[in-house]
Every structure is written in structure tokens, then in C-alpha cells.
Amino acid sequence: MSAIASLFRNDYDSDGFRTCSVTGLDVHRSVENHVKLFGLTAVIALAFGGIFAFTVAMTRWEFIGFLDPGSYYTHLSLHAWNLLIFWMVFMEIAILYVGGPMVLGRTLPLRRLATAGWVIMALGAVGVNASILLTEAPNEAPLLTAYVPLPVSPWFYGTAIVFLLGTTIAALPFFATIWLETRGTRRTLPLVAFGAFITGIIAVEAILGGIAAFAYAFAWRIDLIASVDPGIYRQLYWIIGHGSQQINLLAMITVWYFLTHVVGGAVVVSEKISRTAFVFYLFFINLGAAHHLLVDPGVSAGWRIWNTSYAFYGAAFASMIHAFAIPAGIEAGRRRRGQGGGLFGWLTSAPWGNPVFAATVFSIILFGFLGGITGVVMGQMQVNMTWHNTFAAVGHFHATVVLGTTLAFMGLVFFVIKTMFRRDFVSETLAAAVPYAYAGAMSIVTLMMMYAGILYGVPRRTAEVVRNIPGSEFSFAAAIPIFMIFGLFAVVAIASGALFILVSVGSLLFGDRLPGGDDGGLLPEGGLHADGGQPIHAVELRGTFTLCLVFLAVFIAIYVLNWYLVTQLWAIGA
Numbered sequence: 001m002s003a004i005a006s007l008f009r010n011d012y013d014s015d016g017f018r019t020c021s022v023t024g025l026d027v028h029r030s031v032e033n034h035v036k037l038f039g040l041t042a043v044i045a046l047a048f049g050g051i052f053a054f055t056v057a058m059t060r061w062e063f064i065g066f067l068d069p070g071s072y073y074t075h076l077s078l079h080a081w082n083l084l085i086f087w088m089v090f091m092e093i094a095i096l097y098v099g100g101p102m103v104l105g106r107t108l109p110l111r112r113l114a115t116a117g118w119v120i121m122a123l124g125a126v127g128v129n130a131s132i133l134l135t136e137a138p139n140e141a142p143l144l145t146a147y148v149p150l151p152v153s154p155w156f157y158g159t160a161i162v163f164l165l166g167t168t169i170a171a172l173p174f175f176a177t178i179w180l181e182t183r184g185t186r187r188t189l190p191l192v193a194f195g196a197f198i199t200g201i202i203a204v205e206a207i208l209g210g211i212a213a214f215a216y217a218f219a220w221r222i223d224l225i226a227s228v229d230p231g232i233y234r235q236l237y238w239i240i241g242h243g244s245q246q247i248n249l250l251a252m253i254t255v256w257y258f259l260t261h262v263v264g265g266a267v268v269v270s271e272k273i274s275r276t277a278f279v280f281y282l283f284f285i286n287l288g289a290a291h292h293l294l295v296d297p298g299v300s301a302g303w304r305i306w307n308t309s310y311a312f313y314g315a316a317f318a319s320m321i322h323a324f325a326i327p328a329g330i331e332a333g334r335r336r337r338g339q340g341g342g343l344f345g346w347l348t349s350a351p352w353g354n355p356v357f358a359a360t361v362f363s364i365i366l367f368g369f370l371g372g373i374t375g376v377v378m379g380q381m382q383v384n385m386t387w388h389n390t391f392a393a394v395g396h397f398h399a400t401v402v403l404g405t406t407l408a409f410m411g412l413v414f415f416v417i418k419t420m421f422r423r424d425f426v427s428e429t430l431a432a433a434v435p436y437a438y439a440g441a442m443s444i445v446t447l448m449m450m451y452a453g454i455l456y457g458v459p460r461r462t463a464e465v466v467r468n469i470p471g472s473e474f475s476f477a478a479a480i481p482i483f484m485i486f487g488l489f490a491v492v493a494i495a496s497g498a499l500f501i502l503v504s505v506g507s508l509l510f511g512d513r514l515p516g517g518d519d520g521g522l523l524p525e526g527g528l529h530a531d532g533g534q535p536i537h538a539v540e541l542r543g544t545f546t547l548c549l550v551f552l553a554v555f556i557a558i559y560v561l562n563w564y565l566v567t568q569l570w571a572i573g574a
Helices: 002-006 029-060 069-104 111-133 154-182 191-221 230-241 243-262 271-292 301-308 312-336 355-378 391-419 428-456 477-510 542-571
Strands: 017-019 026-028
Touching (some): 026 029, 029 111, 029 391, 069 391, 111 154, 191 230, 191 243, 230 243, 230 271, 243 271, 243 312, 243 355, 243 391, 271 312, 355 391, 355 428, 391 428
16 A cells, blocks of 8 residues: 555645656646546556457457357457546546646646546446446346447446546536636637647537436336337437547547657647647537448438538548648657758657657557548448448547557556656666557557458457358358458557556556656657747748648548449449
8 A cells, every 4th residue: 555655645845836857847736646546547447448358359359269159248348348438538537637737737626526526437437347247138238339228237327327427527627727727817728728628528518418328228227217219319329429439539639739749849830720620629520420320210311411521521620630730740849959851850860769759659640540531431421331330340449549549548658657656667678669569569450350341341249250140141251361360460469558557557666766857768859848949930841741641642542442342332232
């Protein structure tokens, strides 16, 4: 217990503040301790969910065939809830506290509410896990969708509501901070705080939708109401089902801006444009949930066309802005310091041995090329038909929330270990290896999921994959080589995730304590605020421009390829 208590000690002045040796921000004890509390809980959820990543992947890889179909859904549900929800949401509350009171140099208001929110969230998370583990017939494990009238334990709905209520309570101190900062003034928030604020608004919308959906199903399961309308439930459910991933997206982009600045020396090329992109998300990002309902009979053609075309592209446009603004900020920041000439010297000379920087930039690249492009492509009404409920959809959201969000959050955890816990890594070499091993292996896993789904039509929800599906005459035997590659690299990816846990926990327990003022090797060359004296518009951004052209070329190629695959569907029955 003393080892755990020591993690929450730092040297503060009489007012409870200290100056961070990396960011230069004045950080209050109350903020720092709550960031640590929520971050540690998130890592525990990641470790627990990672165990089920192994059992699920080794089942989908039928060469191993680890689980029987009866156990598969239970393990898949535990994997999904711990990694897609608990790991992400606990981290996102920590990010709100970083983006709010820490960046603004304030104490954390409503501290008892923040602690109470953590307790309620933890109870809800334990309850959801217990309800899934103890599921017995005729109830079924819920996965994430928990579609009615699928019989799911009322304990699951009840504890899921508890978790969402706890999240709401935990977010209140962040909104109180923003209110205290902006009342009676026309000052704008710093960009990172602004991004966190937009993230918080979308989180509130998603949480309210989740409470409505699960309360509706809970009332049915405890016989308060006789029946539920599956169509209404699905509309309500996807406010949280996909909305929770939109929270991940915005939190991830906020982390990108923060970490590329503090460890890469990036600048903000245009605050107005970056803020505008966040506002675009506010109005359009949740429309992305529509792709889950495109094959449902209860929605009109007008609804489908609106959600998959004009409005949907509002969110895509916002992502394009960030896709240019963040690498441009890195290029401008490094060129102003005289770090790297030529077309890509600013990028090749960057601190790639720093795991915080490497994890952040891999997250940007892999989310953009694998998660972002496929999200826009599969979100279209026609092309969605070739992706829907195939293993390709699983590949898409592994590209977004694993290669994108999880990698960015891994970088943030490493950053917090050095700047808030004030611990050195137990091994700099192993810490530096984590983002390379994890990003490389998960990229192959994700691509194999997409290939298996798009090219062979492998379904997403069955334990049996390539040998046969009971009651079906389809054969997926041609996908066996794809699954051999998938299985091998899944093992490497899971081992890399385990290495991340070992390095993180090992550093907290056994890492050397960093002396006061030591930046832990995180600061970019030349310090955080060196600007080289050049205005932004005088700095060449041709490297970023070239990267954007490459990105657009890949986008067009994938777009055309998917439309070609749609045309091949007409051969069915010919």
C-alpha cells in the first residue's frame, strides 16, 4: 500500500501547486492525483480486456480454435466492453482534467464529485464485467450492441447505467472549470482546452443516449413495460454505440495537438481553422453512426441519403483539416528551429526514439490511412453493402480505436509516467520498442481483417469462420492464408500490448524517481518555446503538402477499388 501511496506524492508549494518540468504549466495536486487515479484505472481495464483479446483472436484463428461457440460471445463481450469502453472512458476523463484545469492552471473544483464519479464508474465497470461473466441461459452475453429482444441480464443494463451516471458525475468538475474560466470574460480557451470542451459536449450527448437506450431495455427486462420497439431501441443505442467512438476520436485529436507540441516542438499553424474543425465535429460527427442502420428496414431513403452524403462529409472535412494542420504544425515547428532541411528532413530528424512522440505520430498516420479512409468509404450507402457485418467492419474499428486512439493513449500514459508520477522507465529500450511493435503488428492484423471481410465476405460475429458456418453452403476456405497471417501477427500485437503494461506498471513500481526539474528526456531539442524568429507563413510546408498528396492518392485508389467491388455484386445470380 505504501508503494501505491507514494505514486500520489510530489513536491508541491504551500498552495498545492508545482511547475511541470516539461510543459511549464502550474499543476495543482488535486488535478494531478485525479489524472493519476483515472489513468491507472484505465490501464487496469486495458490489461483485463487484453486477456480476452488473446482468447478471441485465437478463436477467430481456427488453426488454434481456442473457444467453443458458447464461450466465444462471453469472451468477445468482455474484450469489447473493457477495451472499447472502460479503457477509453477512464482515460478520457483524465484527458478532460488535463485539457481543463491542468492546462488552465487551476485547482480541480468539485473534488468530492470527481472522486465519487470514479467510485461509481468503477462499481459500474465491475458490475458489467460480473454480469457478463455470470450470464446463464436463457440470457446471452450482450457484446456491445445488446440488441433487444436478445435476452440480456437486467444486471448488465443496470450496471451499464451506473457506469454512465458515474461518467457524467466525473465530467462535472471539467465543465465547472470551463465555466469558472470563461464567466465574465471574452477570452478564448487554449486550443487543447477547446478540443477537450467539444469532446465533453459530444460525450454528454452520447451518455444521455446510452442512459435512454439502456433504461428502456432495463425497464423491459424487469417487467416494468411489456415490450420494446427494436427500431426505436437501435436508434437510441447508436447514440452511445457509435457516439462513444466519436468521443474517442475527439479525445485522440486533442491528445495529438498536445503531445506533438510538448514532445515534438509542433506549433499551431492556424488556431481559427483548427477550432473550426472541432466545431464541424460538433454538428456532423455523430451522423457517422448511420452506417450501422443502413440495412435496417425502419429508416427512409431520405434519411439514408442525408446521413451518408452531404452531412456526413462535414465530419470528413473536419478530419481533413486536422490531417493537414497537425503534421504542418510539426513541420513548421521543427523548421523554425532549424531542425531538418530538404523535403522530409524535419520528419526524419524527429525524436523517433521517444516512445511518446513515436506512439503519437504512428497514431496519426495509421488512423488517417487505415481508419479514416475506410470510415468514409464504408459510411457511404452503396459501398456499405460490401462491408456491413463482415470482418472488414471489425478491421475498420480496430484501425480507428486501436491503431488510432489506443496508440495515442499509450503515448499519453508514457508521458504521464514521467511528468506526473515522476518515474523513469525501467527500460528506455523496451519503452521505445512498444509503439513500433504494437503499431506494426496491429497494422497487419487490421489489414487482414479488412481483406477477409471485403474479398471473401467473412462474417464478423461467428466463432467459426473459414471451415464452415452451420446451416450455410458458403465456403470460406480461400481465406485460410489470410487468417494464418492474422493469427501470427495478432499474437505479436497482444504480446506488444502486454509489454506496454509491463513497462508502465514496472516503471511505476521500480522506476527511478526523477529529480525536480528533470524533463526525463521528453523535451524537444531547443526547448518547448524556441521559435527561431520566423512567422508561420514564412516557413516552408512542402513536406506536409507532399504527404497530403500521397494521402489523397491512396484515398482515391481505395475509393475507386471499393466502387469496383460493388459493381461485382451484380454478378450474383447471373
